[in-house]
Amino acid sequence: QDNRISIWSAGDLGNAGLNGEYHGEPHLLCDIQHNGDVMDMQFLDQERIVVASSTGTVTIFRHHQNNQTLSADHRWVKAHYHVDQDTSSGGAACTGVVCNNPEIVTVGEDGRINLFRADQKDAVRTIDNADSSTLHAVTFLRTTEILTVNSIGQLKIWDLRQQRNEPSQIFSLAGDRVPLHCVDRHPNQQHIVATGGQDGMLSIWDIRQGTMPVSLLNAHEAEMWEVHFHPSDPDHLFTCSEDGSLWHWDTSTNVSEKPSFLHQGGRSTAYLSHSTMNQSVVSAWLSNDPTKDRMEITNLIPNQTLSVNSLDVLGPCLVYGTDAEAIYVNRQLFA
Amino acid sequence: DTVPPQVVPGADPSARQLCFAWGPAEVLVCETLFGRAARALLPGCCCPALTGSVAGTGDGAPSSSHVFVVRRDQDIYIHTLRKLFNESHGIFMGLQRSEEELAGKSRKAQLVQVSKNYRSVIRACMEDMHQAAVSTRDPALQGQYSTQVSILSAMELIWNLCEILFVEAATAGPLLLRLLDWVRLHVCDVDSMVREVLSSESPSKHKLFWNVVDVFVLQGRMDEARHLLSKEASANPASMNMYKILDDLMKKMPVPSLGNTQTLTELELKWQHWHEECQRYLQDGTFASNPHMESICKILLGDEDAILEKKELMTTWYHFLVTRLLYSHPTVKPMELRFYAQSSMDLFLGGESSPEPLDMILMAAFEFEMHQVIKECSIVLSNWWFVAHLTDLLDHCKLLQSHNLYFGSNMREFLLLEYASGLFSHHSLWQLGVDYFDHCPEFGRVYLELHIERIPLSTEQKALKVLRICEQRQMHEQVRSICKIMAMKALRNNRLGSALSWSIRAKDAAFATLISDRFLKDYCEKGCFSDLDLIDNLGPSMLLSDRLTFLGKYREFHRLYGEKRFPEAARLLLTLMTAHIAPCSFWMTLLTDALPLLEQKEVIFSAEQTYELMRCLEDLTAGNPDKQKFQDDDVETTKVEMLRLALARNLARVIVKEGTVEGS
Numbered sequence: 001q002d003n004r005i006s007i008w009s010a011g012d013l014g015n016a017g018l019n020g021e022y023h024g025e026p027h028l029l030c031d032i033q034h035n036g037d038v039m040d041m042q043f044l045d046q047e048r049i050v051v052a053s054s055t056g057t058v059t060i061f062r063h064h065q066n067n068q069t070l071s072a073d074h075r076w077v078k079a080h081y082h083v084d085q086d087t088s089s090g091g092a093a094c095t096g097v098v099c100n101n102p103e104i105v106t107v108g109e110d111g112r113i114n115l116f117r118a119d120q121k122d123a124v125r126t127i128d129n130a131d132s133s134t135l136h137a138v139t140f141l142r143t144t145e146i147l148t149v150n151s152i153g154q155l156k157i158w159d160l161r162q163q164r165n166e167p168s169q170i171f172s173l174a175g176d177r178v179p180l181h182c183v184d185r186h187p188n189q190q191h192i193v194a195t196g197g198q199d200g201m202l203s204i205w206d207i208r209q210g211t212m213p214v215s216l217l218n219a220h221e222a223e224m225w226e227v228h229f230h231p232s233d234p235d236h237l238f239t240c241s242e243d244g245s246l247w248h249w250d251t252s253t254n255v256s257e258k259p260s261f262l263h264q265g266g267r268s269t270a271y272l273s274h275s276t277m278n279q280s281v282v283s284a285w286l287s288n289d290p291t292k293d294r295m296e297i298t299n300l301i302p303n304q305t306l307s308v309n310s311l312d313v314l315g316p317c318l319v320y321g322t323d324a325e326a327i328y329v330n331r332q333l334f335a
Numbered sequence: 336d337t338v339p340p341q342v343v344p345g346a347d348p349s350a351r352q353l354c355f356a357w358g359p360a361e362v363l364v365c366e367t368l369f370g371r372a373a374r375a376l377l378p379g380c381c382c383p384a385l386t387g388s389v390a391g392t393g394d395g396a397p398s399s400s401h402v403f404v405v406r407r408d409q410d411i412y413i414h415t416l417r418k419l420f421n422e423s424h425g426i427f428m429g430l431q432r433s434e435e436e437l438a439g440k441s442r443k444a445q446l447v448q449v450s451k452n453y454r455s456v457i458r459a460c461m462e463d464m465h466q467a468a469v470s471t472r473d474p475a476l477q478g479q480y481s482t483q484v485s486i487l488s489a490m491e492l493i494w495n496l497c498e499i500l501f502v503e504a505a506t507a508g509p510l511l512l513r514l515l516d517w518v519r520l521h522v523c524d525v526d527s528m529v530r531e532v533l534s535s536e537s538p539s540k541h542k543l544f545w546n547v548v549d550v551f552v553l554q555g556r557m558d559e560a561r562h563l564l565s566k567e568a569s570a571n572p573a574s575m576n577m578y579k580i581l582d583d584l585m586k587k588m589p590v591p592s593l594g595n596t597q598t599l600t601e602l603e604l605k606w607q608h609w610h611e612e613c614q615r616y617l618q619d620g621t622f623a624s625n626p627h628m629e630s631i632c633k634i635l636l637g638d639e640d641a642i643l644e645k646k647e648l649m650t651t652w653y654h655f656l657v658t659r660l661l662y663s664h665p666t667v668k669p670m671e672l673r674f675y676a677q678s679s680m681d682l683f684l685g686g687e688s689s690p691e692p693l694d695m696i697l698m699a700a701f702e703f704e705m706h707q708v709i710k711e712c713s714i715v716l717s718n719w720w721f722v723a724h725l726t727d728l729l730d731h732c733k734l735l736q737s738h739n740l741y742f743g744s745n746m747r748e749f750l751l752l753e754y755a756s757g758l759f760s761h762h763s764l765w766q767l768g769v770d771y772f773d774h775c776p777e778f779g780r781v782y783l784e785l786h787i788e789r790i791p792l793s794t795e796q797k798a799l800k801v802l803r804i805c806e807q808r809q810m811h812e813q814v815r816s817i818c819k820i821m822a823m824k825a826l827r828n829n830r831l832g833s834a835l836s837w838s839i840r841a842k843d844a845a846f847a848t849l850i851s852d853r854f855l856k857d858y859c860e861k862g863c864f865s866d867l868d869l870i871d872n873l874g875p876s877m878l879l880s881d882r883l884t885f886l887g888k889y890r891e892f893h894r895l896y897g898e899k900r901f902p903e904a905a906r907l908l909l910t911l912m913t914a915h916i917a918p919c920s921f922w923m924t925l926l927t928d929a930l931p932l933l934e935q936k937e938v939i940f941s942a943e944q945t946y947e948l949m950r951c952l953e954d955l956t957a958g959n960p961d962k963q964k965f966q967d968d969d970v971e972t973t974k975v976e977m978l979r980l981a982l983a984r985n986l987a988r989v990i991v992k993e994g995t996v997e998g999s
Contacts, residue, residue, distance in 0.1 A: 002414070037794060054794045082828035092828070093794045109795055111830060132866035133832025134795055151795075151836040152869060170868060177874050179836055198799070222803050242803055305428050306766060307800065323766050323800075325421045 003038060005051060005070060006031035007063055010317070010329045026329055032061065032070040037093075040137075044099045044118060048073060056080035056091020058106050060118060076116060076123065080108030096137040098146070105146055107135035113148065115160060127158070127165045136181045141190060141207075149180035149195055155205060171211045173203065182227045187234045192285050196224030200241055202249075204285050214286050219247060222307075230313050235284060238318065240311045244304030246320055248333075250296040251284040300330070365402040412761070413483065415464045420758070422456040423724055424767040430731060431774050443503070446732055450498040453724060454491055461487040489693050490721050492521050496700050497708065497725060500669065502732055507668040508591035508599055511660060515555050518657045524650050525550050539567040545627045550648050552631055553658045557585045574625055581628055584613055584635060591665055599666050606665060610636065637663030643682065652683035653697055669703070676701035705729060709746065723754035723771075748775045752782055759786045769804055780808070788813055792821065795833075802840065815841050822846050826853070832869045835883075839876045847880035854886055855921065864890060885916045892928070905932050905939045912951050922955050923971075926978055933981040938989050945986045952978055 010026040036055035044050050049061045055078075062073040080092040092110035099105075102118040111131040115124045133151040141147045144161050145168075153176070156167035173180075179198040186192035193205045195213075200220030203213035220241035230236040237249040301308070306323035313319075318330040355364045430449050437445060461484055468480035499505050499513040525547075532538050532547045544567070551560035561582050568578035589605040597605075613636050616622070622629040633641035642649075642658055649655050656679035660667050667675065676698055680690065690698070692715045699707035713722045729735050730747040751771050758768035768786070772779040787805060792798040798821050805813040818841030825833035831850055838846040857865050864870055870890045877887040888911055895904035908929055911917045917925055929948060932939050940948065956975055 037796075039794070039796070082830075093796075095796075109830070109833070110828070111832070129866075131832060132869045133830065133836050150832070152832050152872065153874075154868065154872060156868075167868075170872065172872050172874070175875060177836075177839065177872070177876050222807075223799060242800065303425075303429065305425060305770070324425060325417060325763075 003034045003036065004031040005034050005038065005041070005049070005061055007068075007070065008327070010319075010331070026327065030063070030068045030070050032072070034059075039093055039095050040097045042097055042099045044104065045101050048118070050097050050099055050104050052094035052097040052106055052108075054093040056094055056108060056110075058094055058097065058104070058114070058116070060104075074118070074121075076114075079106055079114050079116075079123070080110045080112055082110055095135060096148075098138050098140055100140050100143060105138055105140070107138045107148055109134045111135055111150075113138070113146075113158065125160070130158070130165065130167075131156070133179075136179065137183045139183050139185055141185060141193075147183050147185065147193060149183045151179035153177035153180055153197070155180065155183065155193070155195060157207065169207070169211075171205060171207065171213075173197070174212050181223055181225060184227050184229050186229055186285065187231050189234075194227050194229065194237060194285075196227045196239055196241075198223050200224050200243065202227065202237075202239060206286055220245060225307070225309055226311055228311060228313055232315065236313075237285075238311055238313055240308035240320055242307040244301065244306055244308060244322070246300045246308050246311060248296075248298045248300055250298070363402060363404060415467055415480070415483070416460065417764070418463065419456060419460040419720065420764055420767060422459075423453060423720070424770065426452045426456065427724060427727065427774075428770055430728070443732075446728065447498065447503050449731075450494070450502045450728060453728070454494055454498070457487055457491045457494065461491070486716070488521075490716070493693075493696055493700070493708070493712065494721075494725060495521070496697060497705075497729075500672075500700055500703065501705060501729055501734055505669070507666050508602065509593055510669055511591055511657075511665050511667060512593060514657045515661065518654050519554050519556070522554075522650055522654050525648060537566075537570065538563065539570040546648060548627070549631070549634075549645050552585075552634055553642070553645060553649055553654070555590070555658075555661050557588060561585050574628070577622055577625055577628055580616060580621055581631065584609075584616065584632070587612075588635070589665075603666055634658075635662060639682065646683070649683075652680045652694065655679050655683045656701075673702040705734060706746070709750075713750075719750060719754035719757060723750040726750050748777055748779075751775050752778060756782065756786065759790070762791070765790055766800070773808075783808070784810055784813060788816060792817070795821070815843060817841075818843060819846060822850075826850065831866055835869065835876075839879060842879065844880040848882040851880065851882035851886040855882075855889075859924065864893070881916060882918065885911065885918070885921075888916065889925075896932075901932060901935065901937075901939045905929075905944065908932070909940075909944050909947055913947055919955075922951060923974070926952060926955070927974060930978065930981055933985045938985065938992050940985055940989065942986065942989045942993055945982060945989060949979075949982050949986075952982065 007029045008026040009029050034051065034053065035057065036053035038051055039054055040052040042050055044060065047063050047065070049063065051059050051061060053059065058076045058079045060073040060075070061070050063070055078091045080094045082092045092108050092112075094106050094108040096108075097104065097106045103124075104116040104118060106114045106116070107130075111129055111133060113127040113130045113135070115126070117124050131148070131150045131154075135148050135150050138146055138148045141157060144159060146158050146160065148156050148158065148167075150156070153173045155171040157169040159168045162168070178201065180195045180203075181198060182196040184194050186194075191206055191208045193207055195203045195205065196219075197203065200218070200222055202217040202219045202224065204215045204217070205213045219239060220243050222242035224239050224241045227237065227239045230238070233252075235250065235252040237251075238246065239249070240246045300318070308320050308322050311318065311320035313333070316331060316333045318333050319327065321327045353364055353366060355362050426449060433445060433449075464480050464484045464487065468477050468484060471477050471480065495517050499510070499517060503513070505513045528543055529547050529550065532541045532543050535541050538544055538547075544563070548560055548563050548567075551557070551563065564578055564582060568575055568582075587609055589602055589609055591602060613632060617629070617632050617636065622632050630641050630644070634645075637659065639659065642655065642662070646655075649658065653676075656676055659679060660675060664671075664675070680694065680698060684690065692711065696708055696711045696715070699711060709722050709726055712725075713719070716722070726735065726747045727750075735746065752775055755768040755771035755775075758771070759765045765786070769783060772783040772786075775782070787801060787810070790797075790801055792801065798817060802814060802817055805811075805817065818837045822834045822837035822841075822843070825831075825837060826849075831853060835847065835850050837843075838850065854864070854866075854870065867890075870886060871894070873883065873887045877884050888907060892904055892907045892911070895901075895907060908925060912922060912925055926948070929940075952975070
């Protein structure tokens with residue numbers, strides 16, 4: 001098997017043509033061989049990428065921008081393994097990684113949570129058997145707290161300051177314990193968390209109250225692989241699924257007041273409009289009432305065939321990859 | 336048709352006995368130690384059964400034996416071809432889903448578009464492969480890539496011709512134009528020469544100048560030819576007269592048009608006039624002083640010898656064919672092509688060389704023998720990709736009669752099945768194969784069922800994808816089987832939660848029971864529950880199996896006890912036994928758990944409940960009289976005695992309590 005980590009350049013903004021359409025295809029800058037399937041990856045900082053492998057190894061790659069090469073900076077071999085680290089034939093797949101420079105947290109099929117620091121050789125902390133089932137994804141709740149989701153439909157909060165190996169809180173779905181595959185936290189309001197399940201259901205949780213989700217939205221027809229709040233405009237949520245669709249969930253109430261991103265200083269304008277809006281926007285995700293017609297849901301893929309495995313969104317750009325071995329870049333998300 | 340024998344390097348039947356086993360897409364060949372009475376073997380006789388060999392009495396010394404994996408389809412592992420497979424899958428799916436209701440012209444236009452899409456994918460792949468060949472430094476790889484480029488180029492050539500003749504079914508008139516485009520696109524050995532002459536300072540002085548003019552004329556590129564000739568005329572004023580006439584002839588040449596501006600008869604008339612005019616000029620000796628121009632005029636008249644003289648410029652017999660048609664029969668009908676094709680090939684090859692496989696395939700196409708084309712391509716090409724997709728497209732054009740093959744399915748399905756089966760031996764392209772199987776109505780499902788169970792499931796995510804595919808197609812057997820495999824793996828790695836999650840997915844009660852038993856065993860051994868986060872949060876999945884329900888309830892009992900809610904705990908405990916939720920093997924443990932409750936200061940069990948408990952105990956002890964172990968084991972007998980005593984005492988207390996009138 002030949003798996004590679006690649007860095008692509010999607011071109012610069014200056015290339016926009018007359019109607020603002022983007023011309024030119026992404027082209028490959030550099031790549032490097034990777035052992036095992038890439039299960040998850042995240043940028044640690046401007047130059048370094050942390051990659052989780054199906055062999056249980058977690059690697060930090062460094063992108064040298066001057067000569068456009070990639071090199072493996074550091075590797076934690078068998079960070080995830082079954083039964084016995086020394087004798088186990090293969091590791092257990094590392095299913096999720098999240099970074100908060102210099103801390104890196106990984107979770108895997110072995111139900112283990114590892115806390116690494118980028119400069120330290122060994123794990124800072126390992127919670128063995130944190131979960132009796134597979135941990136599918138992890139994200140930071142606060143700087144010292146993480147959220148994990150597992151394959152028996154539970155959302156757990158772990159406080160890394162505490163030494164005991166127990167979650168500080170466990171949330172679970174009401175009915176069937178459908179496995180949860182992805183989790184993301186609202187960028188500004190830390191009590192709002194979104195998770196995606198094996199049945200394609202999107203759940204919104206308020207972790208201040210209750211142990212069950214606030215709203216359940218019937219979304220995809222198959223596993224939801226990833227869910228992301230837009231980092232700068234969290235009224236927008238994106239989910240992708242095994243059924244080949246990528247949905248854009250839009251709860252911004254007033255279309256005319258929608259902040260524009262393509263102007264200079266778009267950030268400050270966005271902030272202004274948010275603060276002038278009343279409380280209803282702030283809790284748009286929590287008080288979800290379909291009859292009020294506040295949410296617009298669009299499928300961004302015209303001809304869907306195979307699964308969309310992963311997506312990421314930043315500013316006006318959306319990038320996603322499919323099982324048809326294709327990567328798509330959409331640079332005009334809010335146009 | 337014989338298939339060339341494959342040689343497996345390293346496998347030597349004369350040295351070791353070989354045996355083989357068929358797999359989904361490969362053959363396993365291995366060396367065995369079955370004894371051969373080697374010396375008794377007759378030459379040519381290689382059947383071990385006849386010699387009555389005995390296992391283990393090999394005459395060879397024991398040494399390491401090898402297992403060979405013989406794969407038929409190596410192409411799927413070529414990295415640059417992956418784009419071809421992925422993109423064509425998308426086009427294939429689009430075609431299957433496309434509107435069947437569109438009739439006539441719009442449907443045809445749609446199919447032509449699909450064909451063009453396929454071709455552009457082939458071209459893109461060729462481009463990539465070419466880049467790879469240019470940039471690699473390994474000569475072996477370079478050779479491989481170059482071979483691939485020429486194979487892809489040949490495929491596109493054939494596909495393009497099939498598109499013109501079968502999919503678009505060009506009629507007389509446009510047919511010639513399409514064929515001209517086809518030749519211009521594919522015979523490009525002369526491109527570098529053309530570029531060289533055009534970019535030189537004074538093209539007319541270039542030694543290859545007339546060659547380039549000839550190329551343009553042969554390919555019917557009149558404007559470009561005239562443009563070059565004008566340069567010659569301006570450089571050489573003496574020939575101005577001749578040039579003007581020739582230029583005029585070339586300008587006036589009637590060609591078929593794509594629109595309906597003229598009928599065929601009109602075209603033929605015009606062409607006849609023009610032909611005669613050219614004839615006159617030639618016979619008058621107008622071009623006698625310039626042999627180049629004279630030969631051009633002869634070519635315009637369709638003089639075969641003149642055209643054949645330019646063999647090196649045309650390079651192929653099909654170029655010769657099209658040039659011939661252009662200048663002698665521009666209104667050729669599709670059905671007449673075969674005659675011209677055969678004679679062109681004969682004239683061009685002239686008996687010096689014999690036709691190559693590519694030539695035979697193109698000839699079959701000109702003869703409108705679609706089945707022959709497909710058959711020849713299947714033999715020559717190493718991979719089923721080309722024939723599978725082309726046949727599917729032709730089938731959608733309703734051009735293939737349902738030509739029932741031996742094994743019940745038609746040719747399209749057969750080829751698609753072969754292609755998809757090849758994909759399944761790849762660790763990642765198998766996902767494409769699934770969709771192909773879906774569109775094979777007769778055997779697709781069966782093939783899929785067999786193949787899908789054999790995909791190696793290295794990560795849970797891969798297993799989930801396979802499961803989703805099976806569930807969407809109601810392949811329940813496979814779902815159960817895969818979930819069982821994953822659950823067993825999880826169990827072996829001590830991931831009880833994962834194992835339970837897999838059994839819930841498959842609704843596998845038996846496995847859930849297995850897992851619950853494992854939990855209970857752990858409890859009995861360690862005295863406490865492991866993985867409380869799982870057992871405490873079973874939810875509705877508890878109902879999947881009785882044992883699982885028991886586990887959940889038992890854990891609840893412990894929790895109630897821990898919270899000191901003794902009456903509820905007691906009630907639960909009793910229900911577990913009386914409702915027969917608890918397995919009999921566990922009753923002793925349950926009764927033992929009841930002991931502390933019986934010994935509490937306050938009375939917990941009511942009289943009714945105590946009677947129930949006593950009954951349970953009696954059931955347990957009286958149950959099997961030949962349970963020797965039960966009576967011999969001291970601990971067991973002590974337990975039973977203690978229980979009896981506790982029960983009796985409790986009964987006594989509760990009778991008193993219940994009999995007492997509780998005053999305030």
